[in-house]
Amino acid sequence: MKEIAIVKYNAGNIQSVINALERLGVKPVVTDDQNWLVSAQKVIFPGVGEASTAMKYLKEKDLDQLLPKLKQPVLGICLGLQLMCTHSEENDTPMLDIFPAEVKRFPDKVGKIPHMGWNQLEFNDHPLLHGISQKDSFYFVHSYYAELSQYTIAKGNYGIPFSAVMQRDNFYATQFHPEKSSHVGGKIIENFINIPS
């Protein structure tokens, strides 16, 4: 059985993540219940929105304590990736500190903000990116970015390089939306599902 829990909180649209999983034949559970989250085989931590508001909600539910301690594979998406870093410039927000990295706002010089659209990645082989080519493009929508760190496994570039995919131990995260990135995005979700729990 592949039981996947999606973290329920106040950060944006999860219907498309549910749809993407259902296309792969997986029925996720959307929950903020601690027991469910601890016992799920995999956890997806999506998110669109503002960092401090999201952290406030996570704290109210004690999820700020729980999430960094999870042992099963966890996949952060978009704001999810950012929340897994140490600190964001967005309203000066301390975050989950799973990835020791800073989240910063794109400087105006890079062009239009948010960075919205399809971009390629630069990476070395990695289980999450199995079957993905550097020619493939992924869909990004973000005004803030995680700095490159030792946990960066794929780089994006929008005027400056940033972390597009990160991994540390059982924690995985993508800045882009795999659920909105066509077949190649679906492939990444499939790769995540196939990571041994």
Next chain:
Amino acid sequence: MDIKDGRTVKGINFVGLRDAGDPVELAARYADEGADELCFLDITATVEKRDTLVELVRNVGKEINIPFTVGGGIREVQDVSRLLKAGADKISINSAAVKRPELVSELALEFGSQCVVVAIDVKQENDGHWYVYVHGGRSRTEHKAIDWAKRITDLGAGEILLTSMNSDGTQEGFSLKITREMGKAVPIPIIASGGAGTMTHFEEVFREGEADAALAASVFHFGSIPIPKLKEYLASKQIPMRQL
């Protein structure tokens, strides 16, 4: 895709509708062919039809794996909430923003600017100025196109879907000058719409119109330009393009 009574339709200069098929099927086909984003505009959206639109959004979301925008008949925050929950990535508003500009900021605050697209239908009048039209192009407003674009940007719009009524449905090319002027006037992306007839028109709107994205309907619905061929053509002209 213009949607009327659950079907995709397309008119010329905003009138003379022609049936173009089932929106969910078309959406799936375009997503497979390499469209980067889809846009649905319900042109029959009346209060009693709103549930139909939410249902369509739900079905589209199940089928396709690329971003999509939905518009038509949105009046308040609650309408948007339902569409986003049903799986839309972005919503677009037009007449409602003109009627009550604060709606743009309410939506930006509630859902984030990234999902607030303001559609602006413009027409160049004999005085040489471009004016904003509402109600599917039936009513002229006193807003000049560029001033209106700046205003809604200040209110928190995340993108502008700019349709030139002079060009829409003609297949004679996008309105390049207004597209370029608007893009220079505001720091948010401009999606150019109206007038695509040939692959060269797309090249022009990116190069001369400096558009961030181009939207077309008829040439795709009726098959005169296949999306894969168009993207290949644009890439060969050094216009950055996602390839499948």
